[in-house]
Structures are given as C-alpha cells and as structure tokens.
Amino acid sequence: DTITPAWDRKDPRHLMSLMETPWEQISKGRRTIWPIIDMLNPATVKREKEDAFSKIISAQLSNGAFPWFPGGREDVYMTLYVLAGFAEAKRYGVDIPEQVVRKALQYVTGEIPKRLKPEERDIALILYAAYVVTSYPKTYHGNEQGYMFAQKWIDYADKHSDAMTPYGKALAAHVYWRLGDKAKGNNGLKRPTSSSKYYCNRIFIEHAHYKG
Secondary structure, X not given: OOOOOOOOOOOHHHHHHHOOOOOOOHHHOOOOOOOOOOOXXXXXXXXXXXXXXXXXXXXXXXXXXXXXXXXXXXXXXXXHHHHHHHHHHHHOOOOOXXXXXXXXXXXXXXXXXXXXXXXXXXXXXXHHHHHHHOOOOOOOOOOHHHHHHHHHHHHHHHHOHHHOOHHHHHHHHXXXXXXXXXXXXXXXXXXXXXXXXXHHHHXXXXXXHHHO
8 A cells, every 4th residue: 555665574673773764764664645546456456457548449430540539530640650559459369349459450451651751750650650560460460461561661651761760670571571571671780870779779679589
C-alpha cells in the first residue's frame, strides 16, 4: 500500500539506529494520495488489461482507423500506434483482439499509399508504417498485401534516406530484416551516427534475434 517498499525493521538494533536518522519516516514506505495499482497481482493485471482493451476497442471507427480521442476523426499515426502496441503485447504472449487488428491493418494498407511524397514528415510516417505492418507475420489475417506495400514503402523511404533520423534508419534496418533482405538490413547498422548509441545497441540486439 505504499509506492516504495518499507525497510527491514525486524532487527531492534537496526531500528534503534534508524530512529536516530532523518530517514525513519521514509523507511516506512512513501505514501501517496493517489490510488496504488499492484501490477504484480495477476487479478489486477487481468482487470487492467480488460479495461484498457475495452476502451481501445470502443474507440475504433467503422473503417478500422483510430482517432486521437474517442469520437474524433481518423488518424493514420494513431492507428499505427495502436497496432504497434498490440504487436508488442502479442510478442509477449498477450491475447489481442484479432478482428480489431485486422480492420486496422486494412485501413493502414489502404491509406499509406496516398502519402508517397518526398517530404520529411511523410518519410517518417512511411517508415513507421512499414515497421508496424511487418511486426505481424506475413500470414496474419491476409497480411501478405501489407508486406507487399511495406516493401514499396521501405524502398521509397530508402531513396530519401537523407531525411531519416538515426531512429528512422534503425526502423529501416528492422523492416529489411523482416522482409528477408539481410544485406540491406545489415547495411542499416552502419547508418546511425556514433552519437546514437541507444539505437545502435537496439539494432544489434534485434539483429541477434533475427539471426537466431
């Protein structure tokens, strides 16, 4: 019932010393006026997951897209963001709403081709779309078309690689690996600058995963 664990107070000698320090109150565990959710309790985790899924599913529009806020207009980025979250959950064994994901993927594969323009903001969106779509297996609910588009999106984005951030180049490497083009994926390892150590480390970890 505290946001930090209480210290060990069983040893009377330790407790006596502790009470002579400024940290006696802290040792009881920090309290908060906000409700505390125990995410290590399976029942709590299940309840929170069901509540979150219910809110997400109810926000989906009839065409499969997601808005920024319930009842709002469709938004490609937010739809990709939700799909990315579901893909990450599925990666860790969480059951995801298949019908919701299928409709969202169909919306994305129909919307992104309209945005193939040599503008930096569109390159970032195309890269992210290719990354998200390929986060799902090619055989996942007819995702073959998604992979076909992802190939076009990543090849188009690669022509404008100068507009990519180091993070974008990391995403591009991921996409090429998933599409089976290891040569271009490996070449992506050389693109991020030396200052982007976080992204480089992430690429190497994922590369090891893809190599098995």
